[in-house]
Amino acid sequence: MLELLTLCGYEANEMEMELPRVRKAFTKLGITNEDIEVGKKRLTTYFDIELKGVRKLFGVFVRELVNITLAKEEGKKKIIHGCMAPSFEILGSALRSNSKDVFVLVPNPPFMVVFGFIFDKFVPILEAAEKQWMKSGLVSHCAMVKTRLGLFALNLIPRPDLLITSGSLCETSPKTNDLLHELYDIPTHCYDTVQDREFWEYPDSTRAIQLSAKGMRRMVQRVQEEVGFEITDEMLREVLRVKGSFTAAVNKIHELIRSSDPVPIGSTHDNLMMWLGPVPLSIDSLILATDAVNTLYNELQERVDRGVGALEKGSPKIFSILPVHHTDPRLEHLVNQVGMAIVATDMEFNATSGLPASTVAATNDPYEAMSQYLQSSLLHHLGGRISIILEACKRLKVDGVLNHYHVGCRSVAGDAFIIKDEITKKLGIPVLSLEWENFDPRVYQHEQYKTRLELFKSMIKTRG
Amino acid sequence: MNEEQLAKHLRDRPVKLKEAKEKGVKIIGYFPGNYVPEEIIYASGAIPICLTDGGNPHPADTALSVVPQIICPFARAQLGERLLKTNPYYSMLDMLVAPITCQHLKKVAEIWEYYGDIKVFKLGIPHQSDGNFELEYFTDRLRALKDRLEAFTGKEITNAKIREAIELYNRMRGLFKNISLLRRNLSPPLTALDFVKLNHASFYADPAFMVDTLESLCKELEKSQRTDKSNRPRLLLVGPNLAHGDYEILKLIEAAGGEVVVEELCEGMRYYWHPIGNNGDPFQSLAQGYLMDRVPCAFMRSSAKKRLDFALQLIADFRASGVIWYELQCCEAYDQESYYFSKKMNERNIPMLIVESNYDISDAGPLRNRIDAFIELVKGGPDHA
Numbered sequence: 001m002l003e004l005l006t007l008c009g010y011e012a013n014e015m016e017m018e019l020p021r022v023r024k025a026f027t028k029l030g031i032t033n034e035d036i037e038v039g040k041k042r043l044t045t046y047f048d049i050e051l052k053g054v055r056k057l058f059g060v061f062v063r064e065l066v067n068i069t070l071a072k073e074e075g076k077k078k079i080i081h082g083c084m085a086p087s088f089e090i091l092g093s094a095l096r097s098n099s100k101d102v103f104v105l106v107p108n109p110p111f112m113v114v115f116g117f118i119f120d121k122f123v124p125i126l127e128a129a130e131k132q133w134m135k136s137g138l139v140s141h142c143a144m145v146k147t148r149l150g151l152f153a154l155n156l157i158p159r160p161d162l163l164i165t166s167g168s169l170c171e172t173s174p175k176t177n178d179l180l181h182e183l184y185d186i187p188t189h190c191y192d193t194v195q196d197r198e199f200w201e202y203p204d205s206t207r208a209i210q211l212s213a214k215g216m217r218r219m220v221q222r223v224q225e226e227v228g229f230e231i232t233d234e235m236l237r238e239v240l241r242v243k244g245s246f247t248a249a250v251n252k253i254h255e256l257i258r259s260s261d262p263v264p265i266g267s268t269h270d271n272l273m274m275w276l277g278p279v280p281l282s283i284d285s286l287i288l289a290t291d292a293v294n295t296l297y298n299e300l301q302e303r304v305d306r307g308v309g310a311l312e313k314g315s316p317k318i319f320s321i322l323p324v325h326h327t328d329p330r331l332e333h334l335v336n337q338v339g340m341a342i343v344a345t346d347m348e349f350n351a352t353s354g355l356p357a358s359t360v361a362a363t364n365d366p367y368e369a370m371s372q373y374l375q376s377s378l379l380h381h382l383g384g385r386i387s388i389i390l391e392a393c394k395r396l397k398v399d400g401v402l403n404h405y406h407v408g409c410r411s412v413a414g415d416a417f418i419i420k421d422e423i424t425k426k427l428g429i430p431v432l433s434l435e436w437e438n439f440d441p442r443v444y445q446h447e448q449y450k451t452r453l454e455l456f457k458s459m460i461k462t463r464g
Numbered sequence: 465m466n467e468e469q470l471a472k473h474l475r476d477r478p479v480k481l482k483e484a485k486e487k488g489v490k491i492i493g494y495f496p497g498n499y500v501p502e503e504i505i506y507a508s509g510a511i512p513i514c515l516t517d518g519g520n521p522h523p524a525d526t527a528l529s530v531v532p533q534i535i536c537p538f539a540r541a542q543l544g545e546r547l548l549k550t551n552p553y554y555s556m557l558d559m560l561v562a563p564i565t566c567q568h569l570k571k572v573a574e575i576w577e578y579y580g581d582i583k584v585f586k587l588g589i590p591h592q593s594d595g596n597f598e599l600e601y602f603t604d605r606l607r608a609l610k611d612r613l614e615a616f617t618g619k620e621i622t623n624a625k626i627r628e629a630i631e632l633y634n635r636m637r638g639l640f641k642n643i644s645l646l647r648r649n650l651s652p653p654l655t656a657l658d659f660v661k662l663n664h665a666s667f668y669a670d671p672a673f674m675v676d677t678l679e680s681l682c683k684e685l686e687k688s689q690r691t692d693k694s695n696r697p698r699l700l701l702v703g704p705n706l707a708h709g710d711y712e713i714l715k716l717i718e719a720a721g722g723e724v725v726v727e728e729l730c731e732g733m734r735y736y737w738h739p740i741g742n743n744g745d746p747f748q749s750l751a752q753g754y755l756m757d758r759v760p761c762a763f764m765r766s767s768a769k770k771r772l773d774f775a776l777q778l779i780a781d782f783r784a785s786g787v788i789w790y791e792l793q794c795c796e797a798y799d800q801e802s803y804y805f806s807k808k809m810n811e812r813n814i815p816m817l818i819v820e821s822n823y824d825i826s827d828a829g830p831l832r833n834r835i836d837a838f839i840e841l842v843k844g845g846p847d848h849a
Contacts, residue, residue, distance in 0.1 A: 110655070132803070133800050134800065135799070139799045167765060175800045179768060179800060179803070179804050181766070182769055182804060190765075190766070192765070194588065194589065194590055196600065196605070197586070199578065211601055320730075382571070383577065403679070410567035410568055414571035415571075417529070418575065
């Protein structure tokens with residue numbers, strides 16, 4: 001256990017204090033000594049665990065998992081649960097920073113990183129959901145949502161007083177909450193926008209953003225009723241400011257990766273930064289997370305200065321449509337093994353002139369600022385996504401595109417073939433399309449992927 | 465009703481539409497789901513056509529060159545028809561009004577829009593139907609639709625014209641409701657297939673002609689009511705979509721000895737349970753009627769209980785003794801909800817069969833066996849023992 005926690009960035013003095021809590025939480029979660037051995041091996045196989053910044057980032061997820069698991073028994077009086085709820089974490093951070101009694105959790109990221117990346121025991125959570133109403137098979141329910149249902153079914157998370165989601169991107173998540181409410185009597189709330197932006201309006205999203213802001217205000221009113229105190233605009237603004245520093249730190253790393261040859265770090269790590277985005281850390285924890293990212297940046301800059309990289313200099317630069325896998329590092333690891341570097345994903349870009357998607361817009365209304373997520377590639381219509389992707393690929397001068405579309409999401413999967421055609425026609429670079437599930441490790445097919453990635457690399461080389 | 469007259473009207477309709485188009489009348493298509501008020505299109509002097517063809521595997525399969533199989537066969541069929549260019553209703557459109565409902569039809573709308581060969585108006589449908597700002601938003605979008613149509617057709621859409629259109633379509637809805645209610649009779653005066661085809665016809669036919677036809681039919685049916693009792697198990701059909709041409713399920717049920725006496729379907733069938741209010745601001749009335757007053761589809765938030773309650777009411781009113789849940793493959797919202805319905809029906813000892821379709825002819829054999837077995841099961845139940 002101590003060795004594992006060291007790999008996850010726990011300092012000696014913290015470890016002494018935290019060990020009983022971690023042990024208690026791991027016991028509740030069914031994490032065994034064998035799992036810990038698996039975890040140590042996976043951390044050293046798939047990650048640059050010698051980097052202090054990487055260890056610290058893993059530590060943030062482990063701490064969050066422990067906090068979630070022990071929230072009830074440590075006296076939290078109100079539990080608010082969010083999932084697939086963009087910007088809900090801003091509200092969550094504000095609540096956690098302003099109340100000792102309220103605990104806000106977005107459980108999927110810590111469970112995916114710890115159960116998936118580290119311990120390779122994520123599948124039972126999905127299977128638990130499939131035994132309920134999110135069956136497996138052709139219907140391909142999104143494993144992100146299955147995770148929520150599986151965690152409830154296995155009793156791995158505390159029962160919430162309020163369960164929140166958004167329907168901005170799909171019906172699966174709100175429908176799951178609908179059924180959790182009807183079948184398990186869990187109070188739920190959904191906030192929405194309407195995805196009726198037209199291509200001629202692009203990149204203007206004012207209408208969708210204003211509607212979303214109204215929905216978020218109503219969501220906050222509902223949360224206020226539950227927690228019994230006012231959530232002021234200033235509380236949200238304060239979180240937005242701190243979150244802005246975190247985002248800026250992540251963006252520095254992204255820019256460093258995009259501009260360096262060789263790339264200073266393997267492609268599996270991106271998830272560690274991206275998946276911190278939706279976690280509702282308290283302001284103090286957000287500052288610590290920002291420190292972890294800055295530590296990593298300094299270590300990577302030092303590698304770049306020395307000309308040291310995770311791959312050989314001159315390795316093809318790949319743009320990924322959709323982010324790296326969230327529960328399983330094997331594909332990105334394989335991409336690197338084959339000799340290609342994923343230097344960016346479309347999730348890092350938005351509709352406003354190549355600014356990073358998570359950049360907070362200059363609006364004084366915190367709800368409109370929180371609704372800027374609608375400008376991201378993922379939330380745009382087909383025409384908008386294509387514009388964002390083509391622009392980013394041109395700017396980064398990538399050699400190829402990995403178009404692994406998340407089959408559980410009708411919205412993004414429905415774009416995949418047309419995006420491929422447009423990149424091929426307009427940029428003339430190779431595109432590898434893979435039908436994919438971003439949250440389900442069972443999708444991984446080593447031999448098939450290896451063959452296809454090697455072929456993809458030779459197409460790039462032939463063209464180059 | 466003169467069936468031959470309606471059949472001839474439908475046969476001739478593409479030619480008539482082409483003639484109208486040549487005279488400058490705009491043909492405006494819209495996707496089904498009952499969230500697009502045809503009244504506004506009709507009031508613009510354009511001809512509204514609901515694009516609801518499906519059931520045929522060819523268009524759905526053709527679309528697989530553009531989207532993966534995860535998009536449901538009905539939505540794919542709407543892309544396939546556009547790609548094939550052989551269906552006159554799809555080929556002659558001047559504009560599409562696409563309601564942003566489920567992810568499948570939303571994606572189809574985006575792809576039509578991206579192709580850019582005809583004008584597309586995306587009609588935003590708030591997915592929550594119990595809040596004020598959602599109603600305001602929808603009302604505003606209906607006004608935006610009116611502005612777009614005026615610019616496109618060059619004709620002013622007055623409130624008076626919309627009220628006339630509401631009046632016409634309310635008559636149509638009322639007649640469908642009357643006919644549907646006649647099916648509560650223990651010996652329904654028309655089969656489900658006939659009713660569904662009639663309903664589908666209303667999406668393509670001239671609305672005034674359709675109203676006349678329905679009036680005449682209604683009178684006929686009212687006169688010819690029978691008092692004997694059919695031995696066929698009475699069933700409720702529930703699902704996301706029953707397209708124009710997707711009739712295999714109804715034929716199989718009928719062949720197996722079952723009788724669908726009422727339907728609760730999101731897309732494909734005209735919603736007729738509530739009239740639209742026709743006093744005051746017509747846009748507010750349309751928004752209220754099309755968004756708030758109706759039974760929500762499964763993609764709407766917190767809709768499961770409302771839909772279940774409505775289905776249970778239909779079961780009671782129409783004395784149905786079983787439910788057939790007809791789902792299209794990859795329809796994630798209905799697939800999740802089927803679990804809930806199944807559980808709740810089971811608690812009430814109402815047999816329910818869940819079947820899925822991908823418009824695949826090879827599914828017919830296994831489907832027939834399952835429906836046969838289900839009808840036997842229902843026949844053995846309390847109402848038929």
